[in-house]
Amino acid sequence: MKQNSMEAVDYELQKQSDGSQLALVFMQNPPVNALSKAVRIGLIANIKQALADESVKAIVISSKQSLFSGGADISEFASGDFEPPLPAVLDLIENAAKPIIAVLNGPAFGGGLEVALACHYRVTFAANKVGLPEVNLGILPGAGGTQRLPRLAGVAQALDMIVSGRPVAASKLSGVFDLVVADPAQLFSESLTFCQKVVAEGAVVRRTCDITIDASTAHAELFAQFRLSIAKQARGFFAPERCIQAVEASVALPFVQGLQREGELFLECMQSKEARAQQHFFFAERAASHVKDYDKTTPVRDIQKVGIIGAGTMGGGIAMNFANAGLPVTVLELKQEALDKGLALIRRNYESSAKKGKLTAAQVEQRMALLQGTTDYANLADVDLVIEAVFEKMEVKHEVFKTLDKVCKPGAILASNTSTLDLNEIASATKRPQDVIGMHFFSPANVMKLLEVVKGEHSSPEVIKTVMQLAKKINKVAVLVGVCFGFVGNRMIESYGREANRLMLEGVKPEQLDQVIYDFGLPMGPFTMGDMAGQDIGYFVRQSRQEFIQHDPSYCILADKLVEQGRVGLKAGKGVYLYAQGSRTPIPDPEVLELAKQEAQRLGIKQREISDQEMLERIIFPLINEGALILEEGIAAKSSDIDVIYVYGYGFPVYRGGPMQYADEIGLKTIYDAMCKYRDELGEYGQHWFQPAPLLKKLAAQGKRFADL
Ligand code: 3HC
Ligand code: NAI
DSSP states (O other), X not given: OOOOHHHHEEEEEEEOTTSOEEEEEEEXXXXXXXXXXXXXXXXXXXXXXXXXXXXXXXXXXXXXXXXXXXXXXXXXXXXXXXXXXXXXXHHHHHTOSSOEEEEEOSOEETHHHHHHHHSSEEEEETTOEEXXXXXXXXXXXXXXXXXXXHHHHOHHHHHHHHHHOOOXXXXXXXXXXXXXXXXXXXXXXXXXXXXXXXXXXXXXXXXXXXXXXXXXXXXXXXXXHHHHHHTTTTTTOSHHHHHHHHHHHHHHSXXXXXXXXXXXXHHHHHTSHHHHHHHHHHHXXXXXXXXXXXXXXXXXXXXXXXXXXXXXXXXXXXXXXXXXXXXXXXXXXXXXXXXXXXXXXXXXXXXXXXHTTSSOHHHHHXXXXXXXXXSOGGGGTTOSEEEEOOOSOHHHHHHHHHHHHHHSOTTOXXXXXXXXXXXHHHHTTSSOGGGEEEEEEOSSTTTOOEEEEEOOSSOOHHHXXXXXXXXXXXXXXXXXXXXXXXXXXXXXXXXXXXXXXXXHHTTOOXXXXXXXXXXXXXXXXXXHHHHHHOHHHHHHHHHTXXXXXXXXXXXXXXXXXXXXXXXXXXXXTBSSSBOOTTOOOOBOOHHHHHHHHHHHHHHTOOOOOOOHHHHHHHHHHHHHHHHHHHHHTTSBSSHHHHHHHHHHHHOOOGGGTSHHHHHHHHOXXXXXXHHHHHHHHSHHHHHHHOOOOHHHHHHHHHTOOGGGO
C-alpha cells in the first residue's frame, strides 16, 4: 500500500462549457483502494484545494482502480494510529460549501461506502456492489455509516445491510443513489452530465445528516423482530448487537449524538476479543494463499477438463464444484449402475437447489450437460486434472493410479481425495510422482469451502501452484499441508473424539458435554456430530490403526461397543443418542450411561462430577497441542493455516479466530499448565495423551504466541 498522500490521491481539473471547473479527486491505493492514512491525508488536502479554488463549482470523488474503495485499511488497526480519523474526512466532505458527488466506479465497502454516504450526491451503475461488511471483522461501521445509511435507505434496509454485512447491488438499494446508470461504460460521461446539472441548478449542498428519520417507520417492534430473526446466526458474536444499538441510536438521537453513540459502540467492538479474532481470520484466510513452495515465475497449467474417479459421496460433490465453475467433467465408475446412481444424485442435488430458488431450471440443465459419465478409462485421455475419490484402501488407490498413469496425457495432474492414506505411497504407483497431489475436500464437497491441498514429497511447484489457484476458481479456500495421517484437520480431530469418549467413561453425560461445546460456539458437540456423520466411520479408521491405540484399553471403547451393537448413529435411529423416526433431535439414552458405568468399572476408572471448564479444556487443549506438533513437524506452514482449516472445515467459531488464535488469546502458558495438570492427574492415560508439545512448552516459557512464529 502506498504511503505517499500525493500518490494515494490524484487531483484533476476539468473545464466545463460555462468556463467553471469540476475538481476530480481519485483515490489510488491498490489493490483495494483501502482508506489508508495516506489516502485520508490526500483526500483532506485535495478537497481543501478544490474548496479554495474559486473556479471549482463541484467536486467528484471517485477512483481509477477496479474498486471505489474496500474501506478502512484493516492492516492499520493494530497500530492504533487513526490520524487523521476517517470521520474527520467525512465531516469535511459533508460540511463542504460546494457539492461533492461520489461516483462509484466499482464496489464500495465499509468506510468506502461511508465516504459516499457523506457526499451530497451519489452516482453508480446498476450491477455495482456496495456494503457495510464491518460486522464480519467484529466491528461496526464507525464513520457514520450507522447514522447515515438509515437516513438514506430507511431503517429496515440499513439494519439488514449493517448487521448481515452482505453486499447489495446498487439497483436493489433504494434511497441511496441519485443516478444509477445501466451500462458501466457510460458511468463517467453520465456522471459529468449529472454534475453539470447539479451546478446548473444552483450547486445545492444536500447533507445526509439533515435528513430526519420518520420514527414511525422504526418502532421498537421492528428492532425486537430483527433481534429474534438473527439470534441463531449471531450466537456468540459481539458486534451484531452493537450494530443494532447503533442503528437504534440513529432513530432515537439527533445526528451528532447518534454519531457519538456510534463512536462509543465502535470502540467497544474494536476492543473485544471477538474483533481481534475476526480480523485475525480475515488475514489468515488471505495468508493461506501465500505459500513458499512457488513464486510469481512458477508456471501454471491450464485446466480445461476434469476427470473424477468414483461417483460416491465425495466424487459427486467434487464433480459439482467444477460444473458450477463451467468446467466439463467426466465421472468414471467401474459399473454402470454405480455411475447412474451417482449422476442421479447430482441431478437431485441441483434440482433441490432449483426448488429453493438458488438455480434456474436452465442452469440445472447447463450444469448437468457439463457432466459426462463413463466406465471406460480411455475417456480420460484428454483431461488436464483427474481427482480420485474411490474407497479408502491403498490397494484400490494403487490400482487406480497405475491405470491413470497409463491413460492420462503427459502433464495431467493426478490428485487423490484420500483423507488418511499416505500420498507418497499413492504417488509411487505412477512414474510421474511430480504430477501427483492431494486434494482433500470436505463433506458435502459441493458445500464446504475448505480444500486441504496435500503436497507429496515429489509434488512439483507447478502442480501445487495450479491446484492452489484452481481452488479459487471453484470457490474454495485452499490450505497447503504436508503428508501425515489425517493431514491437519482430521489428525487434530482425533483427540477431540478420543477425549469425548473418555469423559463419558469418567461420568460425563453426552448431552452435558455437547452443550459445553455448543456454548463454546461449535455448531454441535462431539456426540451429536459423531451420530450425524455415522459412528461407523471412526470405527473403521480405528480398526485399521490398532497399533496406534493398543497401549490404551479405554481408547474410544464406548464408541466401538456402540457400533458393535449396531448403534451407528442417526441413520440407524440410535447411536450415542436415540432418535425418533424421521427426527434429527438427539434423545439421551440411560442405556448408554449404564454401558459407560460398566466399562468404567471394568477398566478401573472412577466416575466423578466433572466441571464444564474441565470438559472444555480436555476437549479443546489437546487439539491445540496437536496443532503445535503439526507446526513443529512442518505439516502446516503457519498457525493461521490451521485456523482456516478449523473454521472452514469443522465449524470452529470464527469469533474465536480458530483454535490457534484462541490459544494465543488465552495465553499459551494457560494451555501448557493445563496440559501438565491433566498429564499429572489422569494417571497413565494422562501420561500418554496429555504430554505438552515441545513447541507449546517453548513458546509458553518465552511468553510468545503461535502467531509470533
Ligand atoms: N484493508 C487492508 N487490506 C485489505 C483490505 C482492507 N480493507 N481489503 C483487502 N485487503 C488486502 C487483502 O488482505 C489482500 O492482501 P494480500 O494480497 O496481501 O493477501 C489484498 O488486499 C487483496 O484482497 P482480496 O484477496 O480479498 O481481494 P478480492 O479482490 O478477492 O476482494 C474485497 C476484494 C471484496 C474488497 C475484499 O478484500 C474485502 O472484503 N475486503 C474487506 C472489506 C471490508 O471489510 N471493509 C471494511 C473495512 S473496516 C472499515 O471500513 C471501518 C470503517 O467503518 C471505519
Ligand atoms: P463412497 O463409498 O461414497 O464412494 C466411493 C465410490 O468409488 C463408489 O461409488 C465406488 O463404486 C467407487 N469406486 C470404488 N472403487 C473404484 C474403482 N476402482 N474405480 C472407480 N470407482 C470406484 O466413498 P466416499 O465417502 O465418497 O469416499 C471416497 C474417498 O474420499 C475416500 O478416499 C475417502 O477417504 C475420501 N473422503 C471422504 C470423506 C467423507 O466424508 N465421506 C471426506 C473427505 C475425503
